[in-house]
Amino acid sequence: MILKKLLILSIIGFISFSSCKKDDPVTPVIPNEEELITTLNYTLTNAFDSTDVVTLTFVDLDGDGGDAPTITGGSLNANKTYNGRIELLDETNPADVEDITEEVLEEDEDHQFFFSAASITVIYDDLDTNNNPVGLQTILNAGSAGLDTLKITLIHEPNKDAMGVSDGNMANAGGETDIEVSFPINVVQ
């Protein structure tokens, strides 16, 4: 008898629990992704002709999301020298674009950009608080004519004292990759 009663009790318990009120989760607050970098602009100005300005841009507004980034390369004049300037932005919210360059500048001893290409060469034109390069400002030489790919890497917490690192050689830098983008470049005669 007791068995039957308990069987009924357990089924009642099961039903009553499964029919209790089930609230939707409270609407989550969308985090302010202030750390996200969506845009890198590399502005190159011809050292002897300030009207010759080329801007390379990499824009990926949805971060790690599935939409492919927009990459805009450019065309440079062979063997010409350009002053380069990197700008980092968070454009997630078009109404409130944030400049991430300042954050990198504030922690310049913990950041360094590296540049690599086939014939284009880039040298540093800035120094951090420890007199090591950062790479926000650079001098670029376009090299010989032809198609090239310029890869820009930003390393967080590199070992700037390691061999070759302050000369722009990434091999011994260690650290964490914050940015790695590649631009198609057409170097014309």
Next chain:
Amino acid sequence: MLYNNLKLFLFVCLFIVFNLQAQNCNNYIKGRVFDKGTSLPLSFVNILIQESLKGTTSDKDGFFILNNLCQGEIHLIISHIGCDPKKILIDLKKDTLLRIPMSHTLLGAIVVEGEQSSNIYFQSISSLSRTTIENNSNKTLGELIQNESGVNLMKNGSGISKPIVHGLYGNRVKIINNDIIQSGQDWGNGHAPEIDPLSADKITIIKGVSAIEYGAGNLGSVVLLEQQKIEKEPHLHGQTNYTYESNGRGNNVNLRLEKYSKYFAWRINGTLKKYGDKKSSTYFLNNTGHQEANFSLSLQKSWKEKLFMDIYTSTFNTRLGILRGSQVGNITALNIALNAEIPDKTDSLFRYDIDAPKQEINHHLAKLKLKYFFNENNSIIFLLSGQLNHRKEFDVRRAGRSDIPSLDLLQHTYNSEFKYTHSFKNLWKFKIGNQNIITNNTNDPNTGILPLIPDYNNWKNGLFSTLSGKINKANFKIGFRYDTELQKVAEISNDLPRRIIRYENNFHNISGLSSVKFNLTSKQSLAINSGYSERNPGINELYSFGLHQGVSGLEEGTLSLKKEKALKNTLEYIWYPSSNFSINTLIYHQSFNGFINLIPKQKENIDGVLVNEIRTTLRGAFPVFKYQQTNANIYGFDISSQFSIRNSFFGLIKYSFLSGQDVKNKIPLIYMPSNSIFGSLKYQINKSNILNKGKFENTEIEINNRFIFEQKNILIGQDFVSPPPSYNLFGLKFSTNLILPNYKIRFFTEFNNLFNVKYRDYLNRQRYFANDLGLSVIIGLNFKF
């Protein structure tokens, strides 16, 4: 009067005490010691009166006698190799006869005691005793059970490990802590269970087919932590444990006190741990320290041996460092790390400091359990519990954000459970119960990062029933379970503009099991188990989205996942021709329909050929991993053998083989444990040595060896790098007990990775970056009173 069922409640022993005649200081205790499982007599068992240090040893038939005893309260300490030592309080008024059953953990696979015994008798189990737990007080739950056959560890460096049983882990294996299903972020491969093993008296691994009574979602195996009932001892008893570990310069302290009074019985347990950077065979693993502070309180009370109440609360708090050099960024950086001789950011300084990347976890539990016996055949259990799990994970971030967690999850879980057991006259047993679990999971938006898993509410209701009995020589058990799960999810979109997307899922799962165990002769048994179970996809498998630090991959959930269905069959054969030899073989096969695993996402390239998707982001290129379903088979066997020679040498050999195949795509399953051999040889000095007022007992020395084979069942390209080669680790252990009139001191020392071998383990996620741990020397003291 004791009811049949109450016997189960008594942790180890029952005494049958015959009262004879009284005489002051001229009384004797006569007794017989036998193995609880096999009923065979146990010889060479030490019986010692703690107060006077007078003692004796049982003869070949298990008999012993202690003469010329004075009247009054005495404590008897009974110890035997391979058994948990036991302490008995006797109020000696007359000559006394004792029958002492000892539970042999050496033949652990055969003997089961405790409340859970009826549930698990049919399924293959292995269990760890309190002594083993105490001797390994420096270890995490995972590390503690990793030498059990069929058990492996998924690690994230040295401090974070989670158990894998028969190839399954995470939300496929349930951990039951003190009757309560552990609830946390168990989906994460780098998340360890938030449990202090020192609060348990016994840890059991059920390598079963379908653990019907332990809630939805598990596909067979269960790790069970149980506390022993506080003994009816009016004296305050307790112990304190201190362990020092050279690798990591770790200090571990544990204190446990318990007392019985007629109002209530209580037990407290507290643990503190502090470790700094660990060391591989040659270099420091920077930022791999950990800290832990745990406390638990248990209150027990019974009314007229009919109603039993058990209140338990615990808090577990930890901070775990993760190797600094393991946070690298994109796939290019990972490739550099894979080829590096030593990890990035390695230096020669030892530190206790823990910086980002790190995890901080708090887990709190409160439970009320009531058990009522209507009569000797009927009992009911009612359980109520609440858990709070707060997990914060920190990464190295820009602009001082390393102090802001990248993941900040708060989870509340409420559990109610009810179980009714009816025993029939013919020893058949019927059980019915239901479980209700409510989970609420929220992300803190202050991370500044899109959450890896969304906010959700979850309701689980389960109803189960089992029937067990005996027909002729065959014991059988059948069981059935039905579960419903409702998930209500509020996810932040990962495309723009950011918005809230809501989902609601309803699942119905069934599971069933049938078990038969034949006691072929008194010395061999054969058990056949079959179980079917269904598991609905978890929140992480459906909705997770984000970058997985450390493996440099983007993980994506899949909305269209269906239930995972598993059929597992096991066959276990046990042969124990004598108390000096036993052999245990377990063969298992589990086939899955819709096995959910995280594998590289494919997409068509410009030529229309399917290739692994590499997603370009501003941070570089990342491979994309997606939860996908396939059909799979996991099968293998565990074989173990134990033997003893002249009651001085004790040997143990275990071998585990496992193979996992994705049968749909005809490729191996990734992250399946490698095959392994474990062997140990122990020598025990049977004689006790008297030293002044003390007495040394059960002095043991053990050498052990663990050989892990290379995981060859994997194709090139399934992982970033091929599995590491096989490795062979030696260990050495020594322990002795000093018994003094009022207390007992146990001294133990252990050498792990004795030869400081350089190795990497396939299931350690840090193997991409660093070597595993080098030599470690552990010294411990245990003081019992």
